[in-house]
Amino acid sequence: MKDWGKKIKFFDGGTGSLLFEAGLKPGIPPETWNIEHPEVLCDIHARYFNAGADYVMANTFGANRIKLKDCKYSLEEIITAAIKNAKSAGAGKVALDIGPTGKLLKPLGDLDFEDAVSVFAEVVEIGARAGADVVHIETMSDTYELKAAVLAAKENCDLPVFATVVFDENGKLLTGGDIPTVVALLEGLGVDAIGMNCGLGPIQMKELAREMVKISNLPVIVNPNAGLPRQVGDKTVYDIDADTFAETMAEITSLGVWAVGGCCGTTPEHIEKTVSLCRDIIPCPIEKKERCVVTSYSKAVLIDDSPVIVGERINPTGKKRFKEALKTSDIDYILREGVAQVKAGAHILDVNVGLPEIDEKEMLIKVSEGLQAVCDLPLQLDTSDPIALEAALRRYNGKALINSVNGKEEVMAQVFPIVKKYGGVVVGLTLDEKGIPATAEGRYEIAERIVKCAEKYGISKENIIIDVLCMTISTDACGAKTTLRALSLVKERLGVKTILGVSNISFGLPRREVVNAGFFALALQKGLDAGIINPNNEAMMNSYFAYRALYAKDANCADYIARYANETEEKPKVTGSLTLSQAIESGLKEDSYKLASELLQEFTPLEVINEHLVPALDRVGVGFEKGEVFLPQLLMSAEAASAGFDAVKEQILKSGETPEIKGEILLATVKGDIHDIGKNIVKVLLENYGYRVYDLGKDVSPEAILQAVGEKGITLVGLSALMTTTVPAMAETIKLLREKCPNTKIMVGGAVLSGEYAETIGADFYGKDAMSGVHAAEKHFGK
Amino acid sequence: MSRKSEILRYLGYKKAVPRKDIDGAIDRIEKEIESVAEPRTVKMKISIENMPFCGKTVEKAMHGCKKAIIFAATLGAGVDRLIMQKECSNISEAVIAQAIAAALIEEVCDKLQGEYESYPRVSPGYGDFPLAAQRDILKILSADTKIGLSTTEALMLVPTKSVTAIFAIKE
The missing domain is CATH 3.20.20.20 (Dihydropteroate synthase-like)
Known part of the structure; x- marks a missing residue:
């Protein structure tokens, strides 16, 4: 990277559309052509080198074990061939190209951060061994996946690491990150150059590039698409031509960007014209920014x-x-x-x-x-x-x-x-x-x-x-x-x-x-x-x-x-003649807390629970089961009751005692399932009725559930599954628990289950709605 | 049907009128959801002979047309995050938010479909249209890089407030 900043550096342009022109069929991973049609790849790379590119990207964008799961070639074969093709095409630098996995990381998706790191690490190891000159991470639209890729690169090779992301027109990533966030993250991780690619054409990227240069201490790379795409018949056309592309890239370069190239839709023509207009521009020096x-x-x-x-x-x-x-x-x-x-x-x-x-x-x-x-x-x-x-x-x-x-x-x-x-x-x-x-x-x-x-x-x-x-x-x-x-x-x-x-x-x-x-x-x-x-x-x-x-x-x-203009002088609402039961039934949290605190002056915690909180909850619960009270109401009442219980709990803790619990229940959404609102509803209600709930969260493996059951001596487990595809994981969990903890009872619930289905997979209780978890617990532990 | 009645239907109200405070909460949370939702769609027009899916459900949905649209739509990650926040801090609001988001994503699909003279859409998981087709649709559309939509191993769409579907068009 030693001459970066002395001369503008050039990347290559798109590969995909050139491969389709050469006969690649949709649905076939482009990376297989590294092995089956090396001459096509060599030719594309050579055209880019001839157009003036300093760096070409090896055809490894989707080469990772997630995207190539069902591919007949090994990752090793594909990446090694890709680097070899690019190296044989000219004397310039070859970048190991790393694109996203196509999966969303936790907590939004189900890919664990360390698994993502290991997916990328495998790619980097092979690429470095095959002789790549730099690692180029690109088209990232999630900061977390970006971080995983950068860590994998830094930990598994000594090559320079570049990273570029996809912004929308507002300068946002698909998962919400903006330019200052991306710059801070990548500077912190110590990459060598940062930037943006794909998503937009050069015209839309110009302002974003200006903003990035303004705050970055690192060289900035800009690799836009050929323009904004439009479908005409069966063909994709772009709103600007190669000349306008090149002219805009020259303007972008003048803003202080050190390296430019192209992404989707760009061709050797785009790069050649860009090189000829930008070659003689002297890169602006990077000023040191001291931003905390x-x-x-x-x-x-x-x-x-x-x-x-x-x-x-x-x-x-x-x-x-x-x-x-x-x-x-x-x-x-x-x-x-x-x-x-x-x-x-x-x-x-x-x-x-x-x-x-x-x-x-x-x-x-x-x-x-x-x-x-x-x-x-x-x-x-x-x-x-x-x-x-x-x-x-x-x-x-x-x-x-x-x-x-x-x-x-x-x-x-x-x-x-x-x-x-x-x-x-x-x-x-x-x-x-x-x-x-x-x-x-x-x-x-x-x-x-x-x-x-x-x-x-x-x-x-x-x-x-x-x-x-x-x-x-x-x-x-x-x-x-x-x-x-x-x-x-x-x-x-x-x-x-x-x-x-x-x-x-x-x-x-x-x-x-x-x-x-x-x-x-x-x-x-x-x-x-x-x-x-x-x-x-x-x-x-x-x-x-x-x-x-x-x-x-x-x-x-x-x-x-x-903050202060609309503040009224009004005192907080006086609870007046409202009773604790009424506050709970009407779903009034603050009132419930206050009224419970007041009752605690006169009555013992147990009396407040048994004579006020629980009866009110029961009434709402019965109404729900009769179809007179609806789910949002039931839950608002549950929350109001929780506030009342908080007052009780505080009182008990203050007196140095531990709150009495009716039983311990473990809840989990089964492996593979990441919807857990149903489980969370059940949890709130169980806690209201005095049970201690250990919530293992979502996507929990049978083994993790077994381990927690063993450690805590749990006798009642609640499992939730929302999808037909995750019910087998529920059945597997039940089987494992039956085998290892025969005395533990299991209740199940979730949108795809029915009483009959629950019985088939061996559950003890089937929860058809929000309240049935409470009934199962009462049956199990005694009321 | 109005959005409000859709939301109430998702919340199980059938014909009942919600309590006034809950009605107000729905309006308030609707604004919150709208402020974080970033609806994005990606679609592709195909000729029937290139239809990658078969089976009775798909065949019936094509109504003998020559062209079809394959599409994916999502409200984005922000809605999932807001619902997660409410799940830990305010479960009643989480349930309401869930219902609003469900109504909203349907509207996004309706709007996309409204651009065509079309037959009703079908999604993977209906009839004999396998859930696994979800993954194929995302792949065909490059939905991961275009709109940030992917699936989990168990074939759940993430972000969760998302739809994949196909419909036939009369042209």
Whole structure:
């Protein structure tokens, strides 16, 4: 790649349409022609080299074990032949071309991330061995699959890695990612050049290319289609000709793009004309951009002029209910904390699931993946365990915020290589082997050391964000002053971004939010870039919105006005004469919580459950079974009852006891099936009736179900399947459980099942609707 | 039929009138779904002699026409994500969202089909039209790269709010 940036580099154009012209029939994998018609491929490659291409793509776009599952040739044969054909066609460089697998990754589809990595790894190994000069990953429309392909390339060869994606006209990937997200992800993973291909013609790509060049520190590649396609008769024609294509490519090159070529519909003519117009353009040098960016799969958060809020609620410290959720693997409870913070206005979510009695690595992966399925904010992976960190960061879809590294040599040596490999912005805590320095200067020195050490690992300072830590003012009178001074020093002298867990400042004091909100405002005024706070806390958010309005970081006070203008002075609705039963029957969550809390002043938790909550639920359940109450109503009542149960549970946990449970039930959607709304409905209702539900989620193998049944000593299992194609997996699971755990009863449900069918596959109970899971449980455990 | 009555039908209401708060929730969630839905379709016109599928269901659906349309449609990944979010945080809304999305994808198909004078569409899984044809339709249309639609091993379409189908046209 040494002459990149000195001269414009050229890629080849389309191959598919030329193969069809040469007689390839639809439905036949084009890759088979590498072996059956090598002369055709050699000819196509040679024409591109002659047209002036520096790189041609070997005919390996769909060469992976998923797409070529039923092919008569091995992957090894196909890829080796492809590289050989391209190499024999000219003296230029040959790219191992890697396209998508055609499958959607979890949680949307059923392909596991590591399986995707291994699919690509196989291709890279063979391609590198066969003599490819570079790896070119292209036509990716999902950031997660893109990450899998890049990791596979980086881990299995030393060749340069290029990666290009497909944007629509709005600059979005099919799975939602935008240009800043893709750039941050690929820069973090350390590819050599990035860009876009397919989907659009050069005219539509021009603005997208401009945006990418503006924020990228890497060379940009643009390989558009021949134009926008149109069907005329049986032929596809494009809206522009090769001359217009070439002229537009020259304009794109002038924007600072370093390499151009073509995709669908482009021919050697397109490339030849492009080369002749672009050859003498001097590539614009790439300016260094210092952007501190973290992303999810679709959203990039730029930490810059306006401070951001990192939601702190996913953390067990001091939270009994949260610890309980971690111990019982109640992931949904944790995800709800996440969703609530999104709604409250957080920009990033902190994820800390460290608890001595749980496997932190497994839990951090589960929770961060769960959060990425249900919300689109970037996450801050918060752990002191480097093994858990690496495992979660590897599977993270995007460029994460990492919490944390500190001034200890050992910790830096553990964490920085992980950050370098996977990308990320890392929080540096100003403490070291000697603890937290008492002075601002001491903390500044550690910050400086962290930044310097990171640089040695190849991590530039825009990817470091310093936490100067705060000590409670209840024990150190100058705690706040020291922190604020250290913050200023770090900002001014080091020029790096800063972050702070704000609420420590008030530890040991009453009405902590008064001090927290005041301190938060002060820290923001000193230039704090990210506050780790509770976004549900009104006082903290007030400080935040007021600061942004006061410091001209909220144009026209728009955000401030949007948040506060329509706020009425009205007090929250008074519950009045409503009873708990009525609140449940009407599906009123807040009222149910409040009324249950009130009843708990007078009655025992058990009385509240047995005399108020359960009878109300029963009434709604009976109405549902009679066809008088409909599913949405039933579920709203169930949710209202849940809120009531939450009040009860809190009361019990407060008194140091553990809530009584009627029985433990394991639920899972069977292997291959990824619809689990039915199972989730059953779960909500079972929990309402006092059962503890272990939810293994969807697409769960018979073995995993067996293992969980064994470990937890489960006597009632609920299985769900929605498709005829997944009922066999249900039957298989039942057979395995029968064999190994003959005393465990099994209930089944799902759209394709019937009572008779359920009996045929050997189930004990058939759940025809939402309530029948509860009846089966009552029958099993006794009412 | 109006979209609202379709949604209520999916929710099991038959002829019953929904409670006022639920009616309001449907309207609110409908807006949420619309804001994340990115309907995309891909289609191909074929001559009957090139029809890759056979069997009674397909044959009957062709009504002796000479041409047919093979198509795939999806609401995109955003709808699945929104439903997943509601499944963990608000199951009643998830059920409503599910019904709205089901009504919406049918509308997308109706609109595509409305461009032609056509006979009713059939999808893999109906009659003797095998579910496995789902995968063939996606392949023929390159639906994975064009509209981001694929299937799981168990032949479920993902994103889940999607349809593949064929219909005969009178031309």
